[in-house]
Amino acid sequence: MAHPVxxxxxxxxxxxxxxxxxxxxxxxxxxxxGRCDLTYVTLDEGTSVAGVFTRNVCCSSEVELGRxxxxxGRARALVVNAGNSNAFTGYRGREAVEQIMDQVAEHLxxxxxxxxxxxxxxxxxxxxxxxxxxxxxxxxxxxPCSWEEAANTIATTDTFAKGATATAMIGDVKVTISAIIKGxxxxxxxxxxxxxxxxxxxAVEPAFLQACLSAANISTFSCITVDSDTSxxxxxxxxxxxxxxxxxxxxxxxxxxxxxxxxxxxxxRQLAHLVVRDGxxxxxxxxxxxxxxxxxxxxxxxxxxxxxxxxVKTAIAGEDANWGRVVMAVGKAGEPADxxxxxxxxxxxxxxxxxxxxxxxxxxxxxxxxxxxxxxxEVDLGLGDGSATVWTCDLTHGYIAINADYxx
Numbered sequence: 001m002a003h004p005v006x007x008x009x010x011x012x013x014x015x016x017x018x019x020x021x022x023x024x025x026x027x028x029x030x031x032x033x034g035r036c037d038l039t040y041v042t043l044d045e046g047t048s049v050a051g052v053f054t055r056n057v058c059c060s061s062e063v064e065l066g067r068x069x070x071x072x073g074r075a076r077a078l079v080v081n082a083g084n085s086n087a088f089t090g091y092r093g094r095e096a097v098e099q100i101m102d103q104v105a106e107h108l109x110x111x112x113x114x115x116x117x118x119x120x121x122x123x124x125x126x127x128x129x130x131x132x133x134x135x136x137x138x139x140x141x142x143x144p145c146s147w148e149e150a151a152n153t154i155a156t157t158d159t160f161a162k163g164a165t166a167t168a169m170i171g172d173v174k175v176t177i178s179a180i181i182k183g184x185x186x187x188x189x190x191x192x193x194x195x196x197x198x199x200x201x202x203a204v205e206p207a208f209l210q211a212c213l214s215a216a217n218i219s220t221f222s223c224i225t226v227d228s229d230t231s232x233x234x235x236x237x238x239x240x241x242x243x244x245x246x247x248x249x250x251x252x253x254x255x256x257x258x259x260x261x262x263x264x265x266x267x268x269r270q271l272a273h274l275v276v277r278d279g280x281x282x283x284x285x286x287x288x289x290x291x292x293x294x295x296x297x298x299x300x301x302x303x304x305x306x307x308x309x310x311x312v313k314t315a316i317a318g319e320d321a322n323w324g325r326v327v328m329a330v331g332k333a334g335e336p337a338d339x340x341x342x343x344x345x346x347x348x349x350x351x352x353x354x355x356x357x358x359x360x361x362x363x364x365x366x367x368x369x370x371x372x373x374x375x376x377x378e379v380d381l382g383l384g385d386g387s388a389t390v391w392t393c394d395l396t397h398g399y400i401a402i403n404a405d406y407x408x
Contacts, residue, residue: 003401008277008285008373008393009160015147015178016165018199020044020241023150024142028135030121030128031083036153038132039080040139041197042108047241049075049116050210052217054234060086061094062117065101066235069113073206075239076110079136080154080195081119082182086127096127103136118195118235120182121156151180154195158184158278164270168202168263170256173246175202179267181236183275184226196221196236196271202260203242205250212264213238220268223300223390225307226279238264276391281398284316286375286391292343293386298335300388305333306377307392316377317394319370321363323351330379341382346370354382 021043028038051070053063069075079100086093097117105112119127145153151161162181167174183194198213213236221236242248249257277285288306293299306312306329315322323344330337340355347369351361369375375394 003157003159003398005159006278007283010274010277012148012151012161013163013165015163015180016176018176018178018241019201019243020047021199021239022144023147024139025145025149025153026135026138026142028081028131030081030131033083036149037082038135038139039078039082039150039153040104040136040142041078041150043075043077043239044241044243045076045110047075047239048073048204048206048209049237049239050206050213051235051237052213052221060119061097062086062119063235065094065097066116066118066237069116070210070237072113074114075116076108076114077104078116078118078197078237078239079104079139081117081121081127081132082154082156083121084119084125084127085121085123086119086125092126096129096132099129100132100136103133104140107140116237120154120195147178147180151182154180154182156182156184157280158182160278162271162274162278164267164274166263166266168256168259170202170244170246170249170260173244173256175200175244175246175260175263177263177267179271181271181275184278184280194234194275198236198238198264198267200238200240201242201244202240203244203246203248204240204260205248208249208251208254208257209238209240212261213268215261216265216268219388220265220272223303223388224272224276225304225390225392226276226282236268273391276393279393279399281396281401282393283396283398284373284375284394286313286316286377286393287389288377288379288392289387289389290379290381291387292341292381292383293388294336294384295386296388297386299381299386300390301335302330302333302337302379302381303388303390305329306379307390310395313392313395316370316375317396319367321346321351321366321370326377326379327352330381336383337381338383343380343382345378347376348378350378
């Protein structure tokens, strides 16, 4: 069933076309729904590819093969199936993925290792090979579609289409990134988030593209959570066609490399925030800012412990400034913390400092802050210079409603 659009939704941006990239959509009929559910993207010869994938050990064949394929560094096509994750489906699931790869590779005249496949949806149901074959056959001759149509087609429980764009100057050449993502639940990726795809016309060597994507992932996709659950299918892929005509980027010593890396980071951050904004049942977008940790990684882990706490998330849903629950989450994180140095605040107002409630604490501005849609939680551990920001959403009755009838 369809769910109301998230109150945190943002309008789909005007994503520029990327030279060397052509998206198409068709209806394969993976589920009984009246919408397109197969996305096929063609990539010009010579396109570089990089990827980050789930750490879930029960991952799909799409993830396993995607990891292998990304290592060879080149891509000619992407196929995304929506409505069926094809995870935990044994040899039948793998055969379905290999069938798609072979079918597309034969059509394009390329090695099948240059065909990338992703699937998302219900776990434990093999991807129907007949529907996949017919869907791909139709897609091979389908008319090009818009980025927004592609973003809607890769979605499952998403309530709005998600996209992002950025530009960078490499010498005197302007390069562009356009990206789409899907994700709404089963989000605590520890690497990436559900299914996301970045496309750029920049000329980038595969190893450097991988370095940029992996670095961006650390402070974006690995810093979001909706429900603490890591999907079996999480994949983010970046494709660089080289059509902009810049001198190829091979390392951070290349002219314009830092500008390009900054653009990748920008796009990944935009995408990560959009996933949280569409968290299942979400009514509030929450930034948890941790400072004073012994390291940045320690700060991130403390932040994730807070962001994953059902008690913290339900308190914020109820607009309750229960900062004691934040104290609890800090203490259970398993990271260095000192009760007597800990400070907690909301929206820039400190409720407790150095392990004690403030004598003149006024809850009124905090209560007003919690009534909004954009919530900030501040934590100062008082131990060092480590810091991190993670993003999450509140936990409402809507999350239960969506996931209680997910397969119906």
